[in-house]
Amino acid sequence: MEEISLTINGKNISCPPGTSILKAALENGIKIPTLCYHPHLEPVGACRLCLVEDEKTGRIMASCVTPVSPNMVIQTDSPIIKKHRINIIRLMMANHPESCIVCSQGNRCELRQIAAELGVGQIGLYPMPHYTGLEEANPFIIRDLSKCILCGKCIRADHELVVVGAIDYNLRGFKSRPSTVHEMPLEKSSCTFCGTCVSLCPTGALSLKNTRYVGSPQNESSTICGFCGVGCSLVMGSVDGQIIEVNPSHKEGTVNRSTLCVRGHFSHDFLNVSERLTSPLIRRDGELSPATWDEALEVVAKGLKSIKKKNGPQSLAFLGSSKCTVEENYLFQKIVRVILGTNNVDNCSYGSGKAVINLINEKLNGGGRIKPLAGLEAAEMIFVVGADPTQSVPVVGYSLKRASNMKRIPLIVADPRKTDLVSFSSLWLPLAPHSDFAMLNALAAILYKRQSYDIDFINKFTEGFDLYCDGLSSVDLKKVSRFTGLDIKLMEKAADLIEGKKIAFVIGHGIMQQRYGTLAMDALLNLALMTGSLGGDGQGIYLLARENNQMGAWDMGAAPDFLPGRQSLYNDIIRKHWEQNWEVKLSPDPGLNIIRMIEEAEKHNLKALYIMGENPLRSLPQPKRISNALNNLELLIVQDILDTETTQLADVVLPGAAFSEKGGTFTNLEGRIQSFEPVVSPPGEAKPDWEILDLLFAKMGYSKRYSSLKDIRAEISNLVPMYSELGGNGVETWIKETSNMRLFHPDREREPIHFSPVITTKNEKSEKDYPFTAILGSLRYHLGSGTRTGYSDRIRDFGLKGEAEMSSEDSAGLNLKEGDKVRISSPYGSISREVTIKRDLSPGLIFIPIAFQNNDSRQLIELTQLGEADSPGWKECQVKVEKLET
């Protein structure tokens, strides 16, 4: 389309039709004051400050909502415009309480800034402030709506960005304010306390409730959130080296687009708590006591060396962290492989679907991993399987809700529970737990029957379709219907929605941790191949990583079977290649994963364990078994930021730095590699983990030293093609896909992707003694096992106790009322919970939120390998429920 030419303040400008005058001006460096405009929100023209004048016609218009038209001659700062602007500000100030001195917004108040810029001091109008009560009962957000200027940013953010709809304008005229339904307090509304509204509010009408500090920060700097796998861009405010405030970044192109979730906004209290480790500790006479770095590392190095000498390298293991950076994970596995000569290295993300990841890796060879969330909003259809992103990774939830609500993209949700996303979906498949594989194969069978598949894609990029078709033609839908609990008609409806479209699959822990996770992933990949949904944008597999650097930790080879770049340790050519890279002979023996480490410690075969940034006593199933196993060790070293259940058992404790206290890089679930700089210094003698690892390298006698992150990044980008752009100029880059499959390479000579066999049912044992199926899942208020989020005063004050959700039928059967206490027991342990009754939950199911009550729900599940044929999985378990008399 032809560009439109106009003049703004005498400058000739051309821009595409439909551009607003404001945008055209801003893009050309011309500043126009605004209060209601934000680039991530639809403009509404509420504040009228962006008025401009067309010299030709004399028309005055709000530039944010007026599109450019040819030959306009715009003045943004003429005397008449200035006069109007000053009057608007005067009127706003007349309606505003004079509380600037005590207002937490302080000099950040945009109303105050613009008033100052326009030279408005005394307004000369009769003040008519509209006092409303201060609302601060909830622990997160303070609302003082007397300071509201009705810009509507909070309302638009609520509706357009996070799609919750907790607030909207009420009443009219002077009385109008953003309000919840029936002016209920926020905690009784549908508000999720993501805090997005607060960070957009131009005045002090909305502010963060701060339990530790009053006032505004001295410094603000950017970093990346260290909680979930989304990797939101943050701005952290600090005073005297302490983080006092967290807000989303408002930069363009970030994954979170000015939004955050309740964790990202309000759960960073752990950074400043007294439980932070500030000095190395060595166990002397049974007590942990402070030591110097040199002493502590000497004990570590000596201990590791002597155990290796006596018992061989297989008696040592390193358990790393997907919360630590890319650089740290690289060094961590390098120490294990190069210095110790073993592959006993893993990270805590094992439980977040390593088996499923391995399967995808084998099939796609690292292809199709770049999955920008923006693609979801351009998808043809979205299929969410085993995921509750509005709770687990809320920012992905926002994308899905926007896709469905605003872009009208068909959305299917397959989940045993009616998750928040269901009300946004076109279709809900309420299937029985772990029956996903059968449901997915049945959908493929229906599509096959309708001859609806992408034959071009299949011919070009796949192999084994004929055999797959044989499998599909023998699928007995009635049998699947009995197994999954899904009506055949419902599955036909799902097939209607899928037919002829490319699918964007969104996969969560419901698949990654479940009993038949690998079967489900096989079925899902088959369906993706059949429909040709693996190539371009807005299709393929979106894996929801629970932790910030889960992807990066695996990419760096912090796993027993992965070398850096997720290359297979068992491939002789690849191993030889890395032997050359590192100038050392590598062990070809399979290393221990996290579960096998515990098992070997139980058998006294593992003698030393080095844990970095992980709290297995809180995060792994069967904590008693874990503590017994750790107690068997001759040497337990724990490098962490907080004093945890696990550091209490350690022989040596090394204080690391949290993400805000060090530089580094996280790779998010999209495949975006984000580097960041420290915001503050580590507390006391704590050090960035990469520095500790570098010191350990030296103590262990390795000649190469890493004096800066730059050195580590240079080595990674040199040796790992997937990360070839790490350490370049920008702070952000993307992984390089290095897949060898034909689909991701135009080259015909490359390999096709194989279809997997079709499996549609499994024999389920019925357990009479444990009649309920408990589903363990996350709520948005905690991350992972809750070690860090558990320290948030505000989350604690919110008062959730991890109530177990039961169906009305089952609660009636057990004579339970809302709030009654029950004991929930499995063969492995038991916990007590209050009950909350959910009408929508199917009878026989119980939902138990994880991370609450010191994450005791882990006691219910068995510590087993995930992805093996007989593994019960970590997602669900069979339990019994007894009412506790109070």
Add this chain to the structure above:
Amino acid sequence: MKKITLKMWKKIDGIIQRYKEKSGALIPVLEECQDVCGYLPMEVQERISRGLNIPGSTIYGVVTFYSFFTMVPKGRHTIKVCLGTACYVRGGKANLESIQDEFGVETGGTTGDLRFSLDSVRCIGACGMAPAMVVDDDTYAQVSKQNIMKTLNGYK
């Protein structure tokens, strides 16, 4: 409070169903539902919110914006006492107070038996009839303490 009967709920669901797929449905749905129930209490707004998939806050915003919508049940008859200048000086306020006292109802409120809703208005453009009062669609002139109850007794 006036109860929403099962029959009313059925009608409300029917209205929602009829407008479900249409854009701009909210105001006509609210209007028709108010016709059915006489007012728009919280539970009716919630039902509409779920049915049309529109946030409750938006519905509440619309209901509180338009004076046409009400969240309290209206009486069978609406009394509007004029308090424009002419009516005021000729005793409009005393008339209003006598109704308030007689029926125990505040301005803007409704009697417990849902017989009357009482409102005051600023000039109905009938100053020659001052002090004036409008009951439903009927306008009364020269209202006084003496004749007001007789007039209202005609409305059961």
